[in-house]
Amino acid sequence: MNVLFGAAKALFADGDLLTSSVVVIIKVLVAFVLLLVGVMLYIWGMRKWIADMQNRVGPAKAGPFGILQTLADGIKLFFKEQTIPSSAHRGVFRLAPYLSIMPAFLMFCVVPIGGEVTILGRTTSLQVVDLPFGAMFVLACSGIGVYGVMLAGWSSGSKYPLLGSVRASAQLLSYEAAFGLGILGALIHTGTLSTREIASLQAWENWRSFYEGWNLVPAFGAFFIFIIAALAETNHPPFDLVEAEQELVGGFITEYSGIRFAIFFLAEFMNVITMCAIATTLFLGGPSGPSLGFIDADNFINVWLMPIFWFMIKTIALTYGTVWLRAATPRMRYDKLMAFCWKYLIEAAILWIMFEIALELAKKNGWNRYTTVGLAATACLVLYGVLMLCVPKPGETVEEFR
Amino acid sequence: MHAMLAATESFHVNAVLFYALAALALAGAIGVVISRNPVHSALFLVATMIVIAVFFLTLSAPMVAIVQVIVYASAIVVLFLFVIMLLGIDRQEMLAADDRKYQRIGGAVLGACTLVALIGMTVTNWQLGARTASRRGIEEAGATGDVDNIRPMARTLFTQFAWQFQVTAALLVIAVIGSVVLARRSSRPSREEVAA
Numbered sequence: 066m067n068v069l070f071g072a073a074k075a076l077f078a079d080g081d082l083l084t085s086s087v088v089v090i091i092k093v094l095v096a097f098v099l100l101l102v103g104v105m106l107y108i109w110g111m112r113k114w115i116a117d118m119q120n121r122v123g124p125a126k127a128g129p130f131g132i133l134q135t136l137a138d139g140i141k142l143f144f145k146e147q148t149i150p151s152s153a154h155r156g157v158f159r160l161a162p163y164l165s166i167m168p169a170f171l172m173f174c175v176v177p178i179g180g181e182v183t184i185l186g187r188t189t190s191l192q193v194v195d196l197p198f199g200a201m202f203v204l205a206c207s208g209i210g211v212y213g214v215m216l217a218g219w220s221s222g223s224k225y226p227l228l229g230s231v232r233a234s235a236q237l238l239s240y241e242a243a244f245g246l247g248i249l250g251a252l253i254h255t256g257t258l259s260t261r262e263i264a265s266l267q268a269w270e271n272w273r274s275f276y277e278g279w280n281l282v283p284a285f286g287a288f289f290i291f292i293i294a295a296l297a298e299t300n301h302p303p304f305d306l307v308e309a310e311q312e313l314v315g316g317f318i319t320e321y322s323g324i325r326f327a328i329f330f331l332a333e334f335m336n337v338i339t340m341c342a343i344a345t346t347l348f349l350g351g352p353s354g355p356s357l358g359f360i361d362a363d364n365f366i367n368v369w370l371m372p373i374f375w376f377m378i379k380t381i382a383l384t385y386g387t388v389w390l391r392a393a394t395p396r397m398r399y400d401k402l403m404a405f406c407w408k409y410l411i412e413a414a415i416l417w418i419m420f421e422i423a424l425e426l427a428k429k430n431g432w433n434r435y436t437t438v439g440l441a442a443t444a445c446l447v448l449y450g451v452l453m454l455c456v457p458k459p460g461e462t463v464e465e466f467r
Numbered sequence: 468m469h470a471m472l473a474a475t476e477s478f479h480v481n482a483v484l485f486y487a488l489a490a491l492a493l494a495g496a497i498g499v500v501i502s503r504n505p506v507h508s509a510l511f512l513v514a515t516m517i518v519i520a521v522f523f524l525t526l527s528a529p530m531v532a533i534v535q536v537i538v539y540a541s542a543i544v545v546l547f548l549f550v551i552m553l554l555g556i557d558r559q560e561m562l563a564a565d566d567r568k569y570q571r572i573g574g575a576v577l578g579a580c581t582l583v584a585l586i587g588m589t590v591t592n593w594q595l596g597a598r599t600a601s602r603r604g605i606e607e608a609g610a611t612g613d614v615d616n617i618r619p620m621a622r623t624l625f626t627q628f629a630w631q632f633q634v635t636a637a638l639l640v641i642a643v644i645g646s647v648v649l650a651r652r653s654s655r656p657s658r659e660e661v662a663a
Contacts (some may be wrong), residue, residue, distance in 0.1 A: 157506070198617070201533045208541025212513070215545065219506060219552055227552060234549050238542070258617060 088189060093174075096193050100173055104334045105135045107384060114385065115392045139327060147323035152222030161220060162321070162328035165213025169335040172206040175199040176342045177264045179352050180372040190261050191352075191373070199260035200248055203343055207244065207298050211237045213332065214300070214307060218317035229316030232399065233307040237298060239406045244294035246414035250287020251280045251347035253421050264351035272355075279350040283424065286417040288348045292383075293410065295340040297402075300333060301387060303394040306402055341383035345376060349383075352376040408456045416445040484525060492518040505551050509544050516540040530617050 109124065109132055116123025124131030149158055179191030196202050211234055218230020255263045267278045276282045297304040308316035318329055345351055354375030356367040397405070423441035427434055495518060498511030516539040523532035624632055 154504075154506075157510070196529075198529055198533045201537065205533055205536040205541060208537055208545070211541065211545050212548075215548055215552070216506075216510075219548075231549065231552050234545060234552075238545060238549070241542075 089193075092189075092191075092193050096173060097170065099178075100170060100335055100338065101331075103338050104331055105139075106132075107334055107338055108135045110384075111388045111391065114388045118389075118392045142327040143324050145323040147325060148320075150222055150320050153320065154220040154222060157216050157220035158320075159325075161213050161217035162325045162332070163213075164216060165210060165332040166328050166335070168206040168210040168213075169332040169339060172203055173335075173339045173342065175202050175260045176339070176346055177261050177351055178342070178373055178376050180368065182369055192261060195259055195261040198258045200252055200258045200263070200347070204241075204245055204248065207336075208241060210298075210332075210336065213329070214317050217321065217329070221317070221320035223320065225314045226317050226319045229307055229313045229319070232313075233300065233317060236300075236304070236306060236402060236406075239403060240294045240297035240304075240410075243290055243406060243410045243414050244298055246411070246418055247287050247291025247294050248347065249418055250284040250290065250414075250421055253418070253425055254280050254283055260346055260351075264346055264353065267350035267353050269350070269353040269355055274350070274353065278353070279348065281348045281350075284348060284421060287414075287421065288344070290410065290414045290417065291344060291347070292386075295344065296387065296390070297406070299336040299340055301337055302391045303397050304402060305396060306399050337387055338380070338384060341380045341387065342376075344383055345379040349379045350375075354378075409453075412449060412452050416449055420445045481525070488518055488521055488525070492522070506548060509547050509551065512547070513540050513544050516544065530620050 112134070113123045113130070124134035127133040127137045149155060174193035175196055177190055177192040177195075181188060181190055183189075214233045214237070215230045218226040218228075218233065221227070251263065252258065255266050257263060257266070263280075267280060268274070270278070281288055300307045308318055313319075318326060321329060352372030352375055354371065356371045360366055420441050423437055424434075426432070427437035492515050495511045495515030499508045499515065502508040502511060517536060520532040520535040520540070523529070523535060
């Protein structure tokens with residue numbers, strides 16, 4: 066039982082039950098509202114940014130700068146009729162959207178969005194829960210998220226959704242391997258699975274923390290692998306094969322309407338935001354950043370607002386990057402997508418992990434840093450070259466086994 | 468707060484938690500067996516897997532619990548579902564047509580054996596080998612105050628059981644390559660045979 070109580074102790078710092086429960090409830094509500102509002106703003110921002118890139122105005126009617134457009138769309142979807150095809154498996158059809166949204170929200174619970182603060186006399190970290198295995202919890206949630214898409218397509222009881230979901234499950238399973246290796250890249254440097262500890266290990270001391278503390282510099286390869294795999298995990302363009310409308314009508318979502326349709330899209334955008342937040346935590350130092358020097362260090366602004374500000378800035382920068390990708394890249398072809406994952410990305414990820422382990426060993430044993438980097442990089446590149454020679458080229462026929 | 472934790476660590480809460488989880492796990496397991504639709508069976512299997520993960524959590528093994536969710540609930544059952552969907556065997560008629568007499572008898576015999584083995588293990592406090600039964604990792608975790616027992620587990624896995632670990636990895640690779648070889652074996656004659 067120790068672990069459950071360990072988690073309970075992490076949730077409730079010392080004190081009486083009532084205040085601790087209130088703090089927990091506040092944290093859960095704030096995280097939930099933050100995500101929902103975040104999704105609303107993200108969709109609006111995405112439409113505005115893409116409109117800018119395409120020389121259009123974008124949503125402009127609802128509210129100032131069209132900021133209420135998403136809210137209006139949500140309300141409309143909420144009141145629309147929900148249809149269930151007669152050939153659908155009704156129970157699973159109703160269940161699927163919730164299987165999609167729950168992991169999306171749960172994943173955000175382990176992300177620390179600020180530093181250590183005091184609420185109602187309780188010192189607590191600004192995250193819903195600090196699990197001792199937070200980084201693996203992310204992996205578990207993204208794995209469970211596959212069920213939503215998969216069962217939605219299957220339970221719709223028609224051809225195109227089924228094809229879409231079979232595709233989706235193959236894609237998500239494949240990229241999960243690269244996703245896990247990307248997370249591993251950050252964990253090698255931190256040596257812990259707890260997201261709070263990962264963030265505090267990258268804490269800001271001075272300007273040198275940017276390249277000495279943050280995981281981005283020593284693990285930049287893992288960062289790019291993580292971002293690519295995370296985009297594929299969230300069905301984000303250019304990996305949105307799941308809903309490729311030229312080929313599949315709408316993929317798994319074809320038969321959904323009304324609020325269930327909205328829940329699927331909510332989950333999808335929530336996942337994008339959560340992935341950006343996790344990338345911020347793992348690689349970009351989370352809430353770490355310079356605080357305001359002209360105000361006291363224990364002032365409300367420096368304790369509360371500045372860490373949240375830095376976290377938000379980094380996450381928004383990453384989400385802007387995803388929007389940019391959405392606007393700029395054409396959708397990949399399905400065979401290219403799978404080949405990219407299995408033939409290039411996973412190999413690169415494994416070799417990058419080996420390279421990082423070599424660096425970490427060099428640091429621990431006091432080897433010459435430059436020799437180690439040179440030798441390890443050469444070895445990895447040679448190995449990668451040999452692996453690439455083994456990969457059949459496009460159009461090349463492979464001898465069949467008999 | 469500590470008083471509350473101490474109180475909840477009593478026998479009653481553990482027992483209530485155990486029976487509630489056991490009921491859920493059993494419900495899931497029965498669902499797997501009696502569902503007419505393979506996809507529903509797979510979903511019940513996921514429910515059972517997740518409840519078992521919670522069991523591990525209550526046994527102070529969070530690492531095993533999270534691995535249970537990642538490997539079984541989110542990889543293996545997804546693959547089951549993938550195969551079910553890809554082959555389109557989610558129709559009841561096909562299952563009914565494949566109803567063989569020996570299958571049922573064999574299933575009953577194996578089920579009875581498992582039941583006897585389980586009862587035997589419960590009654591006689593059976594230990595599965597001296598090494599696995601050693602509580603080294605747990606004791607180590609208790610000594611260092613490591614609540615997440617990730618380090619002790621990794622240390623045992625990569626030192627004491629390193630050889631077994633590598634052999635298991637090799638076994639998995641062999642299984643994958645073997646299945647690819649078997650699946651890609653074509654019934655068509657090869658080029659050499661055509662030429663000859």
